[in-house]
Amino acid sequence: MSENKPESGPTVNPRVTREGCSVLLDINDGDRLVFACLSAGSTLKIGNKTFSLQPLIGCPFGSLFQVESGKEKPYLSRFIPPTEENNVQDGGGCQLQEESRDNRAIIDNNQAQSLTGDDIDAMRRQGATGNEIVEALIANSATFDKKTQFSQEKYRLKKQKKYAPRVLLRRPFSRSICEAYFKKYPARIGFLRVDALSLLLSMANVSANSDVLVLDMVGGLVTGAVAERLGGTGSVCNAYLGGTPYPMEIIRMFNFNNEVCKRVLRCSVNDLCAVQNETSEQVSQHEDVCTMESQSDEKTSLSVSTEEVHLSSKNGVSDLVPENELSTTGKTCKAPKAGEKAPKEVIQSWKENGFSSLIIAAPEQDAWILVKDLLPLLTYSAPFAIYHQYLQPLATCMHNLQLEKMAIGLQLSEPWLREYQVLPSRTHPCMQMSGSGGYILSGTRAYSNTSQS
Amino acid sequence: MLLMDSSTKISFNRCIRDGDLVVVYERHDTMKAVKVCENSVLQNRFGVFKHSDWIGKPFGSKVFSNKGGFVYLLAPTPELWTLVLSHRTQILYIADISFVIMYLEVVPGCLVLESGTGSGSLTTSFARAVSPMGHVYTFDFHEQRAASAREDFERTGISTLVTVGVRDIQGDGFPDQFSGLADSVFLDLPQPWLAIPSARNMLKQDGTLCSFSPCIEQVQRSCETLRSDFTDIRTFEILLRTYEVREWKMDHLKVNDGNSTACPPRKRRQPSSEANVGDNASSPAVMARPSAETRGHTGYLTFARKCVS
Numbered sequence: 035m036s037e038n039k040p041e042s043g044p045t046v047n048p049r050v051t052r053e054g055c056s057v058l059l060d061i062n063d064g065d066r067l068v069f070a071c072l073s074a075g076s077t078l079k080i081g082n083k084t085f086s087l088q089p090l091i092g093c094p095f096g097s098l099f100q101v102e103s104g105k106e107k108p109y110l111s112r113f114i115p116p117t118e119e120n121n122v123q124d125g126g127g128c129q130l131q132e133e134s135r136d137n138r139a140i141i142d143n144n145q146a147q148s149l150t151g152d153d154i155d156a157m158r159r160q161g162a163t164g165n166e167i168v169e170a171l172i173a174n175s176a177t178f179d180k181k182t183q184f185s186q187e188k189y190r191l192k193k194q195k196k197y198a199p200r201v202l203l204r205r206p207f208s209r210s211i212c213e214a215y216f217k218k219y220p221a222r223i224g225f226l227r228v229d230a231l232s233l234l235l236s237m238a239n240v241s242a243n244s245d246v247l248v249l250d251m252v253g254g255l256v257t258g259a260v261a262e263r264l265g266g267t268g269s270v271c272n273a274y275l276g277g278t279p280y281p282m283e284i285i286r287m288f289n290f291n292n293e294v295c296k297r298v299l300r301c302s303v304n305d306l307c308a309v310q311n312e313t314s315e316q317v318s319q320h321e322d323v324c325t326m327e328s329q330s331d332e333k334t335s336l337s338v339s340t341e342e343v344h345l346s347s348k349n350g351v352s353d354l355v356p357e358n359e360l361s362t363t364g365k366t367c368k369a370p371k372a373g374e375k376a377p378k379e380v381i382q383s384w385k386e387n388g389f390s391s392l393i394i395a396a397p398e399q400d401a402w403i404l405v406k407d408l409l410p411l412l413t414y415s416a417p418f419a420i421y422h423q424y425l426q427p428l429a430t431c432m433h434n435l436q437l438e439k440m441a442i443g444l445q446l447s448e449p450w451l452r453e454y455q456v457l458p459s460r461t462h463p464c465m466q467m468s469g470s471g472g473y474i475l476s477g478t479r480a481y482s483n484t485s486q487s
Numbered sequence: 488m489l490l491m492d493s494s495t496k497i498s499f500n501r502c503i504r505d506g507d508l509v510v511v512y513e514r515h516d517t518m519k520a521v522k523v524c525e526n527s528v529l530q531n532r533f534g535v536f537k538h539s540d541w542i543g544k545p546f547g548s549k550v551f552s553n554k555g556g557f558v559y560l561l562a563p564t565p566e567l568w569t570l571v572l573s574h575r576t577q578i579l580y581i582a583d584i585s586f587v588i589m590y591l592e593v594v595p596g597c598l599v600l601e602s603g604t605g606s607g608s609l610t611t612s613f614a615r616a617v618s619p620m621g622h623v624y625t626f627d628f629h630e631q632r633a634a635s636a637r638e639d640f641e642r643t644g645i646s647t648l649v650t651v652g653v654r655d656i657q658g659d660g661f662p663d664q665f666s667g668l669a670d671s672v673f674l675d676l677p678q679p680w681l682a683i684p685s686a687r688n689m690l691k692q693d694g695t696l697c698s699f700s701p702c703i704e705q706v707q708r709s710c711e712t713l714r715s716d717f718t719d720i721r722t723f724e725i726l727l728r729t730y731e732v733r734e735w736k737m738d739h740l741k742v743n744d745g746n747s748t749a750c751p752p753r754k755r756r757q758p759s760s761e762a763n764v765g766d767n768a769s770s771p772a773v774m775a776r777p778s779a780e781t782r783g784h785t786g787y788l789t790f791a792r793k794c795v796s
Contacts, residue, residue, distance in 0.1 A: 265595025
């Protein structure tokens with residue numbers, strides 16, 4: 035069973051990479067996360083070396099690669115990690131032995147390692163693999179045997195990351211995209227943590243065939259997550275205030291096919307709120323605005339494609355930073371375009387039927403001002419979810435919704451997420467955790483006889 | 488419940504009909520699922536409600552009883568269903584459910600295996616996530632419970648997306664017919680480690696698994712078993728903290744310019760001093776505080792991904 039409707043032509047296996055597809059690269063077990071567009075010319079920089087991403091094309095997602103020192107230059111090669119049986123020394127499966135060692139004999143005098151940088155360089159020149167260097171470092175460490183099993187493991191891992199870095203090939207989903215941004219550029223997504231995003235989608239009842247109104251000022255993350263759930267059905271209306279659509283560069287990380295992209299439409303809040311039976315004069319005015327908008331749309335798409343050029347021509351890799359630098363050469367990554375301007379008849383249908391869900395993620399806007407305008411566009415009994423990085427605007431919004439009797443089932447909540455380290459005899463919550471993933475106000479639109487339309 | 492076709496889709500033009508499932512909303516913590524039936528009535532502490540009064544009204548309407556009491560009639564969603572379903576077992580709630588769906592990367596078209604079915608709270612959300620092309624196969628070893636779940640899925644209109652099987656997954660594993668076909672597997676079992684080898688065989692390469700366990704000892708053993716064929720093994724705990732919001736008139740205690748914290752009798756200030764006009768009338772402010780009583784633990788969620796060979 036394939037996960038997306040096959041496009042016309044040969045069926046694309048979404049679990050295998052192909053040329054031009056967007057991937058998430060996890061370098062050294064989460065130390066660095068990089069989005070890349072796979073093409074013959076795309077490269078990845080680790081430390082001071084550059085690696086071609088060519089070997090990653092056609093591989094199943096989830097494959098692991100390790101840096102190997104080649105004859106001429108190092109390259110990325112598929113790596114199958116050893117299974118449990120021949121890897122017992124890392125303490126994975128066996129119960130921790132009675133540990134008699136401790137750190138009383140370890141002195142920090144920088145003399146424990148007898149191999150010098152020159153020695154290691156020499157080994158490299160002779161073609162030693164990363165793993166061989168790590169073993170040599172361990173053999174030449176005066177203190178390794180005195181370390182506890184746990185810290186031996188840590189030592190080995192640290193050296194492996196440096197001398198034999200690993201790259202994990204990840205399929206971009208809203209989960210991994212949100213996590214990557216939250217880790218690296220939380221401000222770009224308004225500090226929206228993955229669990230909060232998941233709650234927005236459920237609380238707004240995003241499901242196939244629904245028409246979802248989204249006010250997305252978090253770079254397109256919410257729009258993309260909604261489109262992923264719709265799977266090429268229904269519609270996402272990415273609404274914006276004023277004349278310029280909000281950037282949604284993140285949506286390109288999703289690898290959406292045409293079917294999904296077609297369902298992502300843009301429309302200004304003005305056009306959505308305009309009274310249906312407007313005079314012809316008003317219509318023409320709107321059309322003027324539309325032409326201007328489509329121009330600005332073109333501008334956006336231009337900058338989008340240059341970003342892609344930049345991605346593939348320079349090194350095919352973006353450390354999540356969409357830079358709009360101009361670069362004239364190189365192949366573009368062919369990604370179908372999401373976010374066309376909503377056609378008139380679609381807007382009309384939205385107005386007649388109402389949206390079936392509303393999600394607002396505008397972390398710098400006043401929630402109540404937005405909700406006042408957007409909630410009437412929602413059909414009766416439809417659920418909504420509003421995200422904010424601060425509690426207060428949502429509290430005020432909730433209070434006003436109650437006073438105006440616009441909604442029922444109102445709930446103001448904050449998710450709390452804690453990860454655990456689970457190891458034999460060493461299980462405990464992780465030492466560091468995210469303090470806040472933001473706040474969510476959710477509810478259901480009530481019907482009142484005084485409601486308009 | 489799900490928008491399987493346009494006739495079931497809620498819209499400004501879709502009113503309540505005979506035979507619809509509605510969620511009767513009294514308060515945020517008092518709701519009930521009711522099948523609308525022309526000649527039927529609903530009786531609660533607010534009085535008697537005639538279903539015939541409901542037909543033709545939009546979803547989300549306020550309807551009145553013979554005594555003038557009122558309730559709201561809502562279109563069912565998986566979230567509302569979780570709050571109204573009959574508890575045959577402990578169920579998963581919205582925070583865990585949402586996180587599981589997102590972390591398992593369940594999208595339309597996926598094939599999901601679940602055990603046990605329990606009360607079908609999570610199953611309903613899985614069905615929403617895989618629709619319209621995917622399918623959920625859910626298994627419970629309790630025959631009666633499986634039958635009740637089947638009835639519920641008929642009632643909520645998701646039975647085309649969900650198949651309920653009676654099977655002891657811990658003892659017998661998942662049926663071989665799903666071998667290598669599952670995108671995701673979800674386990675809510677007392678001894679999940681017994682089912683993990685079978686789950687592994689069902690999963691596609693790079694497929695995702697989640698095990699929900701209330702106790703850390705279960706997590707410990709599951710993780711030990713997972714380490715052989717899975718990668719990316721991560722354990723989480725998720726809770727939802729809710730806030731109470733109210734408007735509050737704060738007493739503005741005047742603090743002396745000196746360091747005294749006492750509140751002196753109000754004196755007339757010289758108009759030349761800093762603008763204090765309006766300070767005397769304490770202004771109402773909307774404030775939020777965490778709800779006093781809250782859920783402290785539901786279960787640990789352990790996720791893993793099948794290794795790619």
